[in-house]
Amino acid sequence: MTIRTRIAVVGVGNDFRRDDGVGWAVIGRLRKRAADRALPADTVLATCDGDPVRLMELWEGADLAVVVDAAHAHPSRPGLVHRLELDAGGLGRATTSSHGLGLGEAVELARVLGRLPRRLVVYAVEGADSSLGTGLSEPVEAVIGPLTEDVEAETARQRDAAAHG
Numbered sequence: 001m002t003i004r005t006r007i008a009v010v011g012v013g014n015d016f017r018r019d020d021g022v023g024w025a026v027i028g029r030l031r032k033r034a035a036d037r038a039l040p041a042d043t044v045l046a047t048c049d050g051d052p053v054r055l056m057e058l059w060e061g062a063d064l065a066v067v068v069d070a071a072h073a074h075p076s077r078p079g080l081v082h083r084l085e086l087d088a089g090g091l092g093r094a095t096t097s098s099h100g101l102g103l104g105e106a107v108e109l110a111r112v113l114g115r116l117p118r119r120l121v122v123y124a125v126e127g128a129d130s131s132l133g134t135g136l137s138e139p140v141e142a143v144i145g146p147l148t149e150d151v152e153a154e155t156a157r158q159r160d161a162a163a164h165g
Contacts, residue, residue: 007043007155008062008117012050012069012103019078019127019140022147023047023068026123029148037152040159052106056115064158065117066151069103070140071124078128079139081147086120121154123147 009030011023024047031045039045044062048054050069059065071082086107103122110116125147128137136144 006062007040007158008059008065009039009043009045009151009155010055010058010065010067011047012055012067013047014049015047016132016134018129018131018133018135019125019137020070020130021134022070022125022127022136022140022144025136025141025144026068026148026151029144030151033148033152039152040155043155050103050106052109055103055106056110056113059110059117059120060115062117063162064119064121064154066121066123066154067103068123068125068147068151070127070130073126076128077126078137079143080126081143081150082122082124082126083150084122084124086116086122119158123150 009027011025011027013020013023015021015024027045027047030039034045044058046058048058055067059067073080073082103124107116107120125140125143127140
């Protein structure tokens with residue numbers, strides 16, 4: 001018997017605001033690698049501009065949602081990756097999304113509406129440049145490979161947990 005679990009991996013951001021495109025870059029890398037390194041069955045890869053309703057639609061019903069987003073922190077350390085996991089206390093506020101309406105607000109709205117995934121992991125990457133244009137800054141570009149591997153590992157752990165569940 002095969003146990004299937006729905007996993008949503010969402011890159012949040014804007015590919016035309018430099019480092020704000022980090023989530024899209026990770027999704028792009030996952031899509032390219034999918035031929036050689038298959039993700040667990042029933043995994044959905046998506047990009048989103050951060051709209052809370054769209055995020056809820058993408059992760060609703062998922063056993064695991066992994067969100068990759070650019071973040072602002074003060075003081076800033078471009079390329080630093082923060083891993084946050086939703087628990088009973090909610091998400092921490094160590095970083096804020098680079099979007100007007102932050103991911104924290106989208107999570108709170110989903111919680112109130114009963115539309116959170118069973119487990120939510122957020123990778124927030126501190127950016128150096130959110131000006132108009134394409135291409136990531138050097139410190140953010142440098143974390144794309146390791147971050148993609150971290151996201152793949154999250155999905156593999158979920159697959160393994162479901163199989164032994």
